[in-house]
Amino acid sequence: MRISFSMNARRAPIAFVLLLPRFLSALCLAPSGEAATPPDAAPVILIQNTTVMTVSHGTIEHGSILIKDGKIAEVGQSIKAPTGAQVIEASGQFVIPGIIDCHSHIAAEAINEGSVSVSSMVNMEEVLDPEDIDIYRDLAGGVTSANILHGSANSIGGQTLVIKLRWGQPAAKLPFEGAVPGIKFALGENPKRSNFSIPGQPRRYPATRMGVAETIRGAFSEARDYKKTWDDYHKRVAAGEKNLIPPRRDLKLEPLVEVLEGKRYVHSHCYREDEILMLLLVAKEFGFTVRTLQHVLEGYKVADELAAAGVGASTFSDWWAYKVEAYDAIPYNAALMTRRGVLVSINSDDAEEATHLNQEAAKSMKYGGLTHDEALKLVTLNPAIQLGIDNRVGTIDVGKDADLAIYNHDPLSAYAVVQKTLIDGRVYFDRDKDLASRAEIEKEKKTLTDKLKKEEKKPEEKKPEEKKPEQSPKPPALSAAPTAQARAVQGGAL
Amino acid sequence: MKRKRAARLGSPLYFFDFLCLVCLLAAPAAGAQIQAPSVYAITHAKIFTLAGSPIEDGTLVIRDGKIAAVGAAVEVPAGARVIDAKGLEVYPGLFDAVTQIGLSEVGAVGATVDATEAGNYNPDVVAATAISPSSEHLPVTRASGITEVLAVPASGGFDFGGSRGTLGGQASAIHLAGWTIDEMLIRKSAAMVVNWPQIQTQTFDFATFSRKEKPYSEAKQEYDKQVNELTDWIDRARHYAQAMEKGAVSKYDRDLKLEALAPVVRGELPVLVFANRARDIRNAVEFCDKQKLKMILAGGAEAYKVKDLLRSKNIPVILRPMLSSPPDEDDPYDRELTEPAELAAAGVKFAIASFDNSFARRLGQNAANAVAHGLAYDEALRAVTINPAQIFGLGSQIGTLEQGKIANIIVTDGDPLELTSDVRYLFIKGQLTSTQNKHQRLYEKYANRPKASN
Known part of the structure; x- marks a missing residue:
């Protein structure tokens, strides 16, 4: 149900708008020097003379990172550049592991199949949009991987996946290879539709937190039966029985069976302490685990319970009061849960928020006194562990993917600006090149607009008359700042 | 200097005093009449007046809700509550x-x-x-x-x-x-x-x-x-x-x-x-x-x-x-x-x-x-x-720290625009005003939750 409104009506024909990302992607991705590099060949790169914040083993002053075949080959103080290596001189700058956003909705054509309360049959992978400009914007904010989630319109939502922000690559190249797939659950106000209703549609079950619990229990009861049907079938096949008709596949229950088998992670949207504990109880009843609790703004109230259940918590930095279930949200949440032994990450749930997750993590030092390292982990190693990709990313260690973000200041400051972002040892974002390409983009844009203007001046072809809506309700006029919270209240993703 | 006679907020005794004031401000008691002090002096602070260059070791005096004086060589008035802000910075709110x-x-x-x-x-x-x-x-x-x-x-x-x-x-x-x-x-x-x-x-x-x-x-x-x-x-x-x-x-x-x-x-x-x-x-x-x-x-x-x-x-x-x-x-x-x-x-x-x-x-x-x-x-x-x-x-x-203006002032431990800076004291209309809030209260409450037995 997340709807993003354009801030104002666009006069430009849709085709024009659709064209832009294409030529932008071409221009941004292939800045002059690198145009010759084939997309899949990662160069040998040495980042030198820089402050390396490894996250796993401290900070190395005047350090270097050698990258080969897309992996980190060496980390240390004095590494000689191999012949032919591309050298990135980064003195006075700071390198951290690429930021991992554990709750994102970028690169998606749609995020909510809101018509049913269990929509586990739909999959975000089928609607990946590699041309979403937010991929590039988040990349420019140091984000290298993101957990692309279904929305929170239903108790059990769609299937989810982790991507790398490989801007310029086709959709098939976005998924994080080998990452465990997930499924979105949602508790509380959004699945019970407390804050909005769709005109003309009856109230949808569930409409209470009681019903949300029963919806999940009901779905897993079915999934258990379904699993048993298949298990029995496989047993009989294994025993040599012939001419058996296999059970009918159920695309809704299959992903839930994968949850029961531990092959699919549950990422559950939640706010209040009672619904958090409810989900842990249901999970226990059916024998599955919850991988991460998303938002989990009252997680600090039940931190011991979360720690005991070994469930990860992925929260906001300082959002509050946009809904009643966010009224007890406090900016100390991340620190309080961390101190009680919960694995915590800070996420964005919003393309713009993702561009400064480093800053959002920094707030946990002020609110609750996390150390610099602990704060940095909230957006690097911890989300990597939560998504089961920490063998590949999350720290700066030899053998890991060369997914890195380079800042001009300590990244835990509001004054830090990303200079370069690397994924798989390739520079996917380069601020200097971005700045240098702007004049060219403007020129090309002008050429296109002029061409369109010329076309518009030609006598207009009569378009078939569109049906006018009977009533045209006043649309939300986002004349003021369309904040993330405002979008949230629209029945949002969060 | 008349600082000896001035109440020192920086001392442990007056810190208690300050806490009481904070508590009163945070949770107003019905019928309780409190006489808030009307004269404050913030001393030894780096003062960013925004009406000239910063004052390195400055004093700012608040009287009756207004900024009475601000500068490097300002006397602390008798009876003023003194906030020793050495190492701290002062800005307009x-x-x-x-x-x-x-x-x-x-x-x-x-x-x-x-x-x-x-x-x-x-x-x-x-x-x-x-x-x-x-x-x-x-x-x-x-x-x-x-x-x-x-x-x-x-x-x-x-x-x-x-x-x-x-x-x-x-x-x-x-x-x-x-x-x-x-x-x-x-x-x-x-x-x-x-x-x-x-x-x-x-x-x-x-x-x-x-x-x-x-x-x-x-x-x-x-x-x-x-x-x-x-x-x-x-x-x-x-x-x-x-x-x-x-x-x-x-x-x-x-x-x-x-x-x-x-x-x-x-x-x-x-x-x-x-x-x-x-x-x-x-x-x-x-x-x-x-x-x-x-x-x-x-x-x-x-x-x-x-x-x-x-x-x-x-x-x-x-x-x-x-x-x-x-x-x-x-x-x-x-x-x-x-x-x-x-x-x-x-x-x-x-x-x-x-x-x-x-x-x-x-x-x-x-x-x-x-x-x-x-x-x-x-x-x-x-x-x-x-x-x-x-x-x-x-x-x-x-909007600035100048004599005669309403004393809306913050005393911070650093750049007020930076993510990690803290507001140590805050004045509104010349009154030392609590920054205690719902979020801190919940933080303290749950930081002190006894470990769950599970």
Whole structure:
């Protein structure tokens, strides 16, 4: 149900708008020097003379990172550049592991199949949009991987996946290879539709937190039966029985069976302490685990319970009061849960928020006194562990993917600006090149607009008359700042 | 120096004293009469007056709610409560120039929101009327060093599906502390809100819950209709104001809406015009110019495109947060972040505001992000202190640390725009004011939860 409104009506024909990302992607991705590099060949790169914040083993002053075949080959103080290596001189700058956003909705054509309360049959992978400009914007904010989630319109939502922000690559190249797939659950106000209703549609079950619990229990009861049907079938096949008709596949229950088998992670949207504990109880009843609790703004109230259940918590930095279930949200949440032994990450749930997750993590030092390292982990190693990709990313260690973000200041400051972002040892974002390409983009844009203007001046072809809506309700006029919270209240993703 | 006789807040004894005061401020006891001290001296601080260079080892004296003295060689008056601020920094409190603070408690719950009145023309409604002095947002926002805000009706939130009406009502400038709204008021009517009509070819239809496309000609007609209506309101207000002057308005034919617009047409009350697109801004400027209205632009996502116009007409801008997505997908990724630097270079006067209530505490963060993208640090600081004060005609009362101004002051452990800085002491109207809030209370409560036995 997340709807993003354009801030104002666009006069430009849709085709024009659709064209832009294409030529932008071409221009941004292939800045002059690198145009010759084939997309899949990662160069040998040495980042030198820089402050390396490894996250796993401290900070190395005047350090270097050698990258080969897309992996980190060496980390240390004095590494000689191999012949032919591309050298990135980064003195006075700071390198951290690429930021991992554990709750994102970028690169998606749609995020909510809101018509049913269990929509586990739909999959975000089928609607990946590699041309979403937010991929590039988040990349420019140091984000290298993101957990692309279904929305929170239903108790059990769609299937989810982790991507790398490989801007310029086709959709098939976005998924994080080998990452465990997930499924979105949602508790509380959004699945019970407390804050909005769709005109003309009856109230949808569930409409209470009681019903949300029963919806999940009901779905897993079915999934258990379904699993048993298949298990029995496989047993009989294994025993040599012939001419058996296999059970009918159920695309809704299959992903839930994968949850029961531990092959699919549950990422559950939640706010209040009672619904958090409810989900842990249901999970226990059916024998599955919850991988991460998303938002989990009252997680600090039940931190011991979360720690005991070994469930990860992925929260906001300082959002509050946009809904009643966010009224007890406090900016100390991340620190309080961390101190009680919960694995915590800070996420964005919003393309713009993702561009400064480093800053959002920094707030946990002020609110609750996390150390610099602990704060940095909230957006690097911890989300990597939560998504089961920490063998590949999350720290700066030899053998890991060369997914890195380079800042001009300590990244835990509001004054830090990303200079370069690397994924798989390739520079996917380069601020200097971005700045240098702007004049060219403007020129090309002008050429296109002029061409369109010329076309518009030609006598207009009569378009078939569109049906006018009977009533045209006043649309939300986002004349003021369309904040993330405002979008949230629209029945949002969060 | 008479410091020996002065009560020292820095000493353990007076720290206890301070705690008591804090507790009293945090939880007012019924009937308890407390006599708050009226004279304070902040000593040994680095003082950023914003009216000259910083004072390295300075003293600031507060008396009867005002700044009595500030400088390097200022005497501590007898009987003053002394705050030894060695190692700390002193700044004017921050001013968030567009918020719904006090008007909206929980965004999604209509019963707690009084931000936007129904209907398109409500010039008579006044924010101060509906501001809740007990809102949890006040102390939470204070804790981030914000001492005063403009509470702006029809400026945000999603009441009425986001529809805000053209004449949204009067914005009130308030201190973020006070037992009653009267104690909080800086200026009850500080600006008249105008949501500039937009030409909308794309709309959202709630009946079908889907996007609708509208031909440009149709959208333009609707826009023209709205501008004509607004013109009509202003014309009628002008006639009404003339009639008022001549004493021709009797108590029987009094029109409260036109009466509210009288100061606007007289050029006494500025119009705070919300517009983001260059075309809308240009149209609004032309309108206000023609109608001789004193315009302040709010939003201004594309103000950079019309910066010369804004400069030549002396129209100040209240910029929406830098931490916003660029308006168009083909905009540079840092489009919003570089705008303050561009406006500053063009000589356009601007303030930075949160345009929110619960994100008000990101005010400093937004300003710092502008600095990271080319805005001079001093300019950023001014954009959240003296600039908004001056833009709303309050520059002689607040916004800098100068003798005679209202003592809205913060004492911090560092750069007030940086994420990790803390406000150690906060003064509003010369009173040491608690920064304790709901969030800290919950933090302390749950930090002290005994370990669960599981």
